[in-house]
Amino acid sequence: MKIIEVTNLHKIYNSSEVKVHAVRGIDLSFEQGEFTAVVGPSGSGKTTFLNMMGGLDNPTEGKIFIDGINIGELKSSKLTDFRMKNIGFVFQAYNLIPVLTAKENVEFIMHLQGRSKNERNERAISLLEQVGLGDRINSRPNKLSGGQQQRVAVARALASKPKFILADEPTANLDSDSTANLLDIMENLNREENITFIFSTHDARVVKKARRVVTIEDGKVVSDLTK
Amino acid sequence: MLLSIAWKNLWRKKLRSLIVIIAVTLGLIGGILSAGIMAGASDQALQDALNDYVSEIQIHHPNYSDNYELRYFIDNSDEFNEFISNIEGVKSVTSRVKILGMANSPVNAVGSFINAVDPGTEKTVTNIYKRIADTSGTYFESERKNPIIISQRTAKKLNLKLNSKIVITFTENDSTYSGGAFRVCGIYKTHNSVYDEMNVFIRRSDLSKISSLPENISHETAIRVPVDEDMETVKNKILEKYPDLSILTWKESQGYLAMASEMMDKMIYIFLIIILLALGFGIVNTMLMVVLERIKETGMLMAVGMSKFRVFKMIMYETIFLSAVGGVVGMLISAGLLRNWGKNGINFPGMEEGFEQFGFATHIYPALEPDFYFTLSFLIILTGIIASIYPARKAVKMNPVEAIRTE
Numbered sequence: 001m002k003i004i005e006v007t008n009l010h011k012i013y014n015s016s017e018v019k020v021h022a023v024r025g026i027d028l029s030f031e032q033g034e035f036t037a038v039v040g041p042s043g044s045g046k047t048t049f050l051n052m053m054g055g056l057d058n059p060t061e062g063k064i065f066i067d068g069i070n071i072g073e074l075k076s077s078k079l080t081d082f083r084m085k086n087i088g089f090v091f092q093a094y095n096l097i098p099v100l101t102a103k104e105n106v107e108f109i110m111h112l113q114g115r116s117k118n119e120r121n122e123r124a125i126s127l128l129e130q131v132g133l134g135d136r137i138n139s140r141p142n143k144l145s146g147g148q149q150q151r152v153a154v155a156r157a158l159a160s161k162p163k164f165i166l167a168d169e170p171t172a173n174l175d176s177d178s179t180a181n182l183l184d185i186m187e188n189l190n191r192e193e194n195i196t197f198i199f200s201t202h203d204a205r206v207v208k209k210a211r212r213v214v215t216i217e218d219g220k221v222v223s224d225l226t227k
Numbered sequence: 228m229l230l231s232i233a234w235k236n237l238w239r240k241k242l243r244s245l246i247v248i249i250a251v252t253l254g255l256i257g258g259i260l261s262a263g264i265m266a267g268a269s270d271q272a273l274q275d276a277l278n279d280y281v282s283e284i285q286i287h288h289p290n291y292s293d294n295y296e297l298r299y300f301i302d303n304s305d306e307f308n309e310f311i312s313n314i315e316g317v318k319s320v321t322s323r324v325k326i327l328g329m330a331n332s333p334v335n336a337v338g339s340f341i342n343a344v345d346p347g348t349e350k351t352v353t354n355i356y357k358r359i360a361d362t363s364g365t366y367f368e369s370e371r372k373n374p375i376i377i378s379q380r381t382a383k384k385l386n387l388k389l390n391s392k393i394v395i396t397f398t399e400n401d402s403t404y405s406g407g408a409f410r411v412c413g414i415y416k417t418h419n420s421v422y423d424e425m426n427v428f429i430r431r432s433d434l435s436k437i438s439s440l441p442e443n444i445s446h447e448t449a450i451r452v453p454v455d456e457d458m459e460t461v462k463n464k465i466l467e468k469y470p471d472l473s474i475l476t477w478k479e480s481q482g483y484l485a486m487a488s489e490m491m492d493k494m495i496y497i498f499l500i501i502i503l504l505a506l507g508f509g510i511v512n513t514m515l516m517v518v519l520e521r522i523k524e525t526g527m528l529m530a531v532g533m534s535k536f537r538v539f540k541m542i543m544y545e546t547i548f549l550s551a552v553g554g555v556v557g558m559l560i561s562a563g564l565l566r567n568w569g570k571n572g573i574n575f576p577g578m579e580e581g582f583e584q585f586g587f588a589t590h591i592y593p594a595l596e597p598d599f600y601f602t603l604s605f606l607i608i609l610t611g612i613i614a615s616i617y618p619a620r621k622a623v624k625m626n627p628v629e630a631i632r633t634e
Contacts, residue, residue, distance in 0.1 A: 056530055056628045077534060084532020091631060095527035099235035104228075111228040112532055160532070 003163050003196060004030040004053060009062035011048050011219075022048040024219035025062070030164070033194040035187065037201050037210035045219040046200040047168055053198070054087050054166045055079045067163060084112055088157030090167035094149040096141040102128055102152045103137040109160045127155040131185050147178025151185060158189070164196035171203045183209050229537060233544035236517075237552075244549060247513050251506050251553025251607075252560070258502040259561035259603070262495040263593035264573070269491035270594060272418070272586045276484055278354040279417045280426070281477050282449035283458050286465065289473040291446055295327040295340075297399065301472065304445040308348075311450060314464050316457030319351035322445030324434055328397030328406075330377065330427055332385035339381065340426050341395050343434035352449050355415050355428065364389045364413035373433050374412035378423035382414050389414065395427065399439055407437035419586040484586075496602070503606055506550070507614045514546050514618035525622050526630020535623040542619035547611030554607035558600055568593045 011023040022045045030036060038046045051057040053064055055071050064071050066086060074082055096105045106124040115123075128137050131151040133144075141149050150170060157165045167186075171179040187209055189195045199206055207213055215223040237244050277283065288299035301307060304322045311320045324343040329336050346367040350356050356366035359376070367374055375393055377385075387393060389411055396406035409429060417423055435442060452458050458476050465474050478485040518525070525538060572592045575582065579589050 051628050054530070080529065080532055080534050083530070089527075089531055091527065093523070095523065095631065097232065097524065097528075099232060099239060108228065109531055112537070156531075 001032040002029050003032050003067055004028075004198075005065040006053065007063050007065075009049070009052060009064065010060045011045070011052060011057065012060045022219055023052070023059070026216070026219075026221055028214065028221060028224070030196065030198060032163075033190065033196055034212055035190045035197050035210055036212040036214060037199045037207050038214045038216060039201060039207055040216040042202075044216045046216045048219075049216060050166050050168055050198065050200045054089060055083050084109065084160060086163045088160060088162035088165035090150070090153050090157050090165060090170045092169040092172045094141070094146070094153045094173075096149055096152055096156070098141050101138045101140055102133060102144065102155075105141070105152055106155045106159050109156060113160055123159060124155070127158055128152070130158075130189070131155045132181070145178065147174050147181060150174060150178070150182055154182070154186060154189075158195065164198060167197060167199045169201055169203070170199060171201065171206055176205075179203065179205055229541050230544055233541050234548055236541075236545050237548050243513060243516075247509060247549055248553040248556070250509055251550055252557040254502045254506050255554060255557030255603075255607075256561050256564075258499045259558065259595070260564060260593070262499060262599070263561070263565045263568070263595045264591055265491055265495055265498075266595055266599075267569070267593035268587050268591045269488055271588055271591060273484055273488050275418050275588065276481065276586055277477060279358065279419070280353060280355070280422055281481050281484070282352055283452040283477055284450040284462055284465075285475055285477075285480050286448040286450070286469075287446060287473045287475075289471065292473065295325070295446075297326060297397075297440060297446070300324070300440075300444040300446050301448065302441075302444055304443050304448075307445075307448065307469075310468065311448070311465060314461050316452050316454060316461050318451040318453050319348065320448065320450045321345060321348035321352040322448045323349075324431060324440065324444065325446040326397045326434075326438075328395055330381060330385065331394045331396065332387050332391070334386045335384055337381060337384055337424070339395075339424075341397060341434075342426055342428045343431045344428055345431050349428075352451055355417070358415040358417050359413045360416070363415070364411070366413055367428075367430060369410070369412035371410050371412065373407060373409040374430065375409035376413040376415055376428040377411055378426065379414055379416040380420060380423045381427065382411070384424075387411055393427075395429070397438075405438050407433075409433075418583055418588040420580075420583040422586075495599075496606075499603065499606065503610045506553075507610045510546060510550055510611070510614040511617055513549065514542065514615060515621065517545070518542065518618045518622045521622075522625060522630045522633045525625055526627045526633070529625065529627040530631060538623050539619045542622050543612060543615040546615035546618070547608055550607050550611035550614065554604065558603065562600070565593050565595060 006026055006028045009023055009026040013020040013022055026049060038049065040046045048057060052059050059072060071079060071082060097108065100108065103124045106127055107120040110120040110123060125137060128134055131154055133148060133151055136144060136148060144152065171182060174182065183206060186197055190197055199210065201207065212226045214221060286301065288301055290296070291299040308320050308322055311317055321344065326341045326343070328339060328341045330339045350366065355376070359366055366376065377387065377393065382388065385393065391411045392408055393411060394406060394408050396404055399405050450461065452461050462474050462476055528538060529535070569592055572590045575589045575591065582589050
């Protein structure tokens with residue numbers, strides 16, 4: 001089932017001196033349950049592409065349909081709401097809320113969604129157990145390693161039951177063991193629960209795990225390989 | 228959960244938050260104590276004036292207050308007082324013959340109102356008898372002939388002591404001089420030096436011996452009405468029967484007192500609003516720093532679906548907490564200090580001369596009404612809300628993509 005369809009996507013940044021054409025006419029679609037890596041050199045436009053798919057940035061031209069909804073037509077407040085309900089984000093720098101515990105960080109999005117306290121509590125604990133942090137639910141981010149923080153971030157991204165998860169270079173700040181561990185967790189979630197993951201990455205280990213690899217150079221898709 | 232995050236955020240940088248909280252606390256302690264002293268002094272001055280010489284209602288012949296001419300009196304004073312004392316809400320009533328004359332001693336002479344009073348009823352209306360110190364005589368309890376009570380200031384000006392002889396003179400209606408010799412039986416002192424300089428007291432029975440004024444008249448009737456709300460009702464009832472008399476409540480006759488009391492109430496709030504405004508700028512500055520420090524985090528919150536309204540609320544809650552914590556601590560400390568000072572009073576030694584010019588005592592009992600604290604709490608929260616607007620707007624205007632990229 002197709003969950004994302006991108007047609008003729010362009011992004012031009014107009015700075016005062018130069019015009020930067022970051023994305024130049026991308027046409028792609030993603031199916032439910034994909035485990036896809038978007039790769040390319042720095043400045044190739046992969047993060048911009050992911051940001052636009054995540055509704056964080058507006059395309060200059062082209063359309064993005066998520067579950068048949070053209071997100072470019074949504075007003076800012078509707079788009080925020082749409083993101084909260086449909087898209088999970090994992091950031092390179094984890095970006096957890098430092099004053100909240102691991103469990104509270106995971107609960108937070110469910111709170112924004114208006115879920116009951118019991119549901120939040122149960123789901124947060126279950127997700128943290130899934131990512132192997134059942135014994136650290138009450139730890140604050142500064143008491144967790146980088147790998148553990150990123151696993152909390154994955155649990156947080158899953159908390160809202162999103163249609164897909166966008167992960168922008170999720171392993172960039174992690175050591176080898178943590179990367180392997182995180183990738184195993186995400187791969188398991190993908191295989192067992194059919195959760196769609198789309199990564200932007202430079203990391204060969206991520207590319208190796210991915211079942212589909214989309215390569216972007218100079219804002220264009222130069223290859224799209226499914227293993 | 229937003230409230231919980233805002234509260235936890237407050238303590239991320241403990242020292243910085245504590246500095247702001249201490250600033251708010253100290254600012255409010257200063258403001259509340261000053262307000263308490265101002266309110267206490269103002270209320271005390273008003274109560275002293277009402278108890279010592281004004282009373283809630285005063286009645287005169289309509290022309291009397293123009294030039295204090297003796298011919299403008301109220302007739303049948305006893306019957307008049309009887310009527311008034313039967314009105315509901317009236318606690319006590321007294322009448323005076325009040326003559327503008329001279330008080331003379333061998334060394335000096337001063338212009339003065341000679342208040343010819345009935346000591347029995349006068350004591351139920353004014354507290355002048357309480358203003359005579361134990362060592363300064365009595366309130367007409369002396370056996371001696373023609374007793375007079377003068378103020379400490381008059382005594383000083385005329386170089387008089389207890390039992391000194393004093394001659395009072397005044398002009399009768401037919402332009403003839405009258406007067407008599409009196410003995411100082413008591414020396415009083417109120418907190419109003421102007422009043423003290425202008426008033427001496429003799430008995431009505433003694434006045435009749437030296438003046439040709441008719442019996443059973445009065446120039447001034449003073450009425451005590453303990454409940455403020457009854458004042459207008461009592462006045463109207465008297466007006467119904469005596470429409471030609473000048474009947475004034477203290478708010479009308481002593482406009483400056485009413486104005487001073489009202490102005491003091493407003494001044495207290497203006498004073499506090501200025502303090503809160505100054506503190507508000509400090510809070511804005513701190514919250515701006517907070518917003519700038521958390522750009523990345525705010526970007527993440529917006530990216531994962533936190534609405535701008537919720538981001539705004541989160542910053543606003545944190546700002547309110549920042550001002551409210553200082554506010555609560557400041558109010559508690561101030562309330563404790565005011566409670567203690569309210570019981571024991573505070574002395575302002577060496578300021579007697581200046582204070583008494585305006586009717587203020589130098590031993591002040593600071594006091595604030597409970598509703599002052601409610602209004603202040605509202606103002607503190609309002610300060611928090613207003614101070615949050617600029618930093619919160621800065622936060623919600625962020626572009627999540629750019630914010631997340633910030634290092």
